[in-house]
Amino acid sequence: MIMAKPKPIEEIINEIKGFDKILVAGCNGCVAVCEAGGLKEVEILASALRMYFGNQHKNMQIDEVSLTRQCDKEYLAEIKDRIGSYDAVVSIACGAGVQFMTEMYNTKRIYPGVNTCFIGVTEEKGVWTERCQACGECILARTGGICPIARCSKRILNGPCGGSSNGKCEIDKDVPCGWQLIYERLKELGELKRFEEPVSPKDWATSRDGGPRKLVKEDSQI
Amino acid sequence: MRLNYPVGIRIVKLPCTGRVAVIHLLKALEKGADGVFVAGCMEGDCRYQAGNLRAKKRVAYVRQLLQSIGMEPERVAMYNLSSGEGPRFAEISREMAEKVRQFGPNPVKGKGVRKEKAA
Amino acid sequence: MSTTTPSKLEKILAAGHFAVTSECGPPRSCDQSIVDEKARLVGPYVDVINVTDNQTAVVRMCSLASCIRIKQLGFEPVLQMTTRDRNRIGLQSDLLGAGAFGINNVLCLTGDHQRFGDHPTAANVFDLDSTQLIQTVKRMRDEGKLLGGQEMAEGVRPQLFIGAAENPFADPFEIRVLRLAKKVAAGAQFIQTQCIYNMEKFKLWMQQIVDRGLNEKVSILAGITPMKSVGMAKYMKAKVPGMDVPDEIIKRLQGVPKDKVAAEGVTMAVEQIQELKECPGVRGFHIMAIEWEVMVPEIVERAGLSPRPEVS
Numbered sequence: 001m002i003m004a005k006p007k008p009i010e011e012i013i014n015e016i017k018g019f020d021k022i023l024v025a026g027c028n029g030c031v032a033v034c035e036a037g038g039l040k041e042v043e044i045l046a047s048a049l050r051m052y053f054g055n056q057h058k059n060m061q062i063d064e065v066s067l068t069r070q071c072d073k074e075y076l077a078e079i080k081d082r083i084g085s086y087d088a089v090v091s092i093a094c095g096a097g098v099q100f101m102t103e104m105y106n107t108k109r110i111y112p113g114v115n116t117c118f119i120g121v122t123e124e125k126g127v128w129t130e131r132c133q134a135c136g137e138c139i140l141a142r143t144g145g146i147c148p149i150a151r152c153s154k155r156i157l158n159g160p161c162g163g164s165s166n167g168k169c170e171i172d173k174d175v176p177c178g179w180q181l182i183y184e185r186l187k188e189l190g191e192l193k194r195f196e197e198p199v200s201p202k203d204w205a206t207s208r209d210g211g212p213r214k215l216v217k218e219d220s221q222i
Numbered sequence: 223m224r225l226n227y228p229v230g231i232r233i234v235k236l237p238c239t240g241r242v243a244v245i246h247l248l249k250a251l252e253k254g255a256d257g258v259f260v261a262g263c264m265e266g267d268c269r270y271q272a273g274n275l276r277a278k279k280r281v282a283y284v285r286q287l288l289q290s291i292g293m294e295p296e297r298v299a300m301y302n303l304s305s306g307e308g309p310r311f312a313e314i315s316r317e318m319a320e321k322v323r324q325f326g327p328n329p330v331k332g333k334g335v336r337k338e339k340a341a
Numbered sequence: 342m343s344t345t346t347p348s349k350l351e352k353i354l355a356a357g358h359f360a361v362t363s364e365c366g367p368p369r370s371c372d373q374s375i376v377d378e379k380a381r382l383v384g385p386y387v388d389v390i391n392v393t394d395n396q397t398a399v400v401r402m403c404s405l406a407s408c409i410r411i412k413q414l415g416f417e418p419v420l421q422m423t424t425r426d427r428n429r430i431g432l433q434s435d436l437l438g439a440g441a442f443g444i445n446n447v448l449c450l451t452g453d454h455q456r457f458g459d460h461p462t463a464a465n466v467f468d469l470d471s472t473q474l475i476q477t478v479k480r481m482r483d484e485g486k487l488l489g490g491q492e493m494a495e496g497v498r499p500q501l502f503i504g505a506a507e508n509p510f511a512d513p514f515e516i517r518v519l520r521l522a523k524k525v526a527a528g529a530q531f532i533q534t535q536c537i538y539n540m541e542k543f544k545l546w547m548q549q550i551v552d553r554g555l556n557e558k559v560s561i562l563a564g565i566t567p568m569k570s571v572g573m574a575k576y577m578k579a580k581v582p583g584m585d586v587p588d589e590i591i592k593r594l595q596g597v598p599k600d601k602v603a604a605e606g607v608t609m610a611v612e613q614i615q616e617l618k619e620c621p622g623v624r625g626f627h628i629m630a631i632e633w634e635v636m637v638p639e640i641v642e643r644a645g646l647s648p649r650p651e652v653s
Binding site for chain 3: 153154155156157158159160161162163164165166167170171172177179180183192195196197198199200201204
């Protein structure tokens with residue numbers, strides 16, 4: 001899922017300090033799982049903001065809501081009757097949610113309350129790590145189920161590079177070398193042959209390099 | 223034991239400090255408590271293994287948040303003591319009350335109602 | 342022995358001589374005199390001079406411009422190219438430019454990550470990796486085709502002798518030879534290795550290469566870097582990723598008076614070359630005297646590699 005982390009509260013305060021009525025809007029999708037943008041985090045952020053502005057003797061109303069998702073219109077529509085009364089919204093959904101809310105309520109200012117980070121997994125409670133870069137052309141079948149684009153710092157397709165040391169990446173001794181993982185996995189699977197064949201340049205057109213992407217599934221369309 | 227502790231303290235009883243969430247500490251302050259302390263079991267003695275250690279991390283998080291919004295981080299504190307230490311509890315209560323008194327009333331409350339809370 | 346390009350390095354190797362290469366890092370300014378000085382210093386003692394490409398992700402004068410400069414001075418350059426900073430469009434464009442200026446050697450590298458360079462906030466590219474850059478150069482040269490399929494007529498294709506780097510000491514050891522094989526399959530014709538200090542491990546690596554017959558397809562140039570001080574040896578051991586400096590090296594340097602340490606380092610480099618001349622599969626030496634180019638002539642002479650043979 002999409003991982004995010006809260007923005008420093010000072011940054012949020014700076015964006016909204018000129019307003020009188022703010023809605024803090026969470027998303028109960030991905031960002032709730034990584035404890036950055038769900039109901040709980042809405043309560044915490046709103047409470048901290050109320051205290052801050054209270055201390056500043058500023059009469060500011062800060063309300064809370066958390067939507068099922070912010071990346072679907074029907075859920076965004078849940079606030080259509082209330083949003084009119086707010087000056088601005090702090091959305092703590094991922095960047096997609098913030099933008100979709102902006103599109104739907106384009107007379108309002110929607111400020112991001114989190115930094116959207118990556119597509120990843122919950123490695124353990126409180127620890128999330130990246131697994132996918134959404135390149136649009138999955139090669140996991142050829143790399144033993146470990147993605148070199150997401151897990152190699154240089155996203156190289158013929159790794160490992162010379163910077164791999166004790167199974168760790170040259171950028172940080174806490175980052176596993178993705179290619180060492182791939183090698184070990186292919187060895188386990190008895191598929192080392194795959195490792196020996198040079199992989200040709202990748203078509204990045206399906207990745208972000210091809211411009212903003214769009215998916216259409218005609219049989220789903222109404 | 224009839225020990226004395228400051229009158230303004232309100233005690234919220236929980237089976238384990240592991241139940242204390244960030245929002246509970248913030249809400250207490252937002253509603254006007256001048257300070258909040260969490261009284262957990264001794265480290266290593268949690269009946270639920272690590273509840274008090276979790277509470278400790280949450281207290282640390284709230285302190286950071288208070289710092290960010292310009293409030294004294296020490297308005298929130300974590301203490302560890304065993305359930306048999308009544309005198310220690312009274313002592314901590316006085317210590318916390320004294321510390322919070324030095325900061326003055328919780329500015330959020332505005333009216334300066336003194337109310338402290340322990341969980 | 343037939344050659345694929347007009348490269349002097351290729352001819353030297355084809356004639357069965359030990360090749361001697363060195364390298365020169367361009368300055369962090371437009372001061373071309375630094376490139377000139379380094380080239381004039383080492384040029385007469387080596388066959389070709391590598392020019393690094395923003396090495397360790399630190400911005401320096403571009404490798405291509407420096408190569409052209411070296412060529413104008415009458416020496417033969419090796420264009421080092423990393424895939425970190427340019428995509429396939431930029432890389433191929435520079436390869437065409439190199440061809441136009443008669444540059445005949447290229448060393449294909451992935452490049453160090455920018456994390457530890459002087460612009461850690463930069464975006465990186467890595468559209469291709471080193472192996473794919475090798476494939477690209479080979480395709481341009483041998484098929485006269487760009488990656489996009491566009492064709493170049495004969496006579497206007499880059500004539501590049503293709504090199505790659507390999508670190509025999511990076512982990513895991515067992516991958517290193519496989520990876521070399523991959524680069525050779527992609528089209529690498531010469532390999533310059535990481536600085537060698539652990540001779541035993543290097544020989545073990547070389548043995549695997551010979552066992553697989555890879556030395557028939559690619560010329561291995563052993564990387565030699567003289568130790569300037571005990572501090573440098575300790576730094577390389579502790580801080581440089583993938584560098585294998587055995588304790589004996591440090592002990593030997595510590596065993597001589599302080600003012601003799603540098604001379605001892607040079608002697609050790611000379612002895613290494615002499616020892617590696619006997620190592621099956623080693624076809625030459627890549628002498629990287631890091632910010633100490635002044636020692637290259639002495640090392641080459643004492644190792645019995647001077648004067649350099651004439652080839653045509």
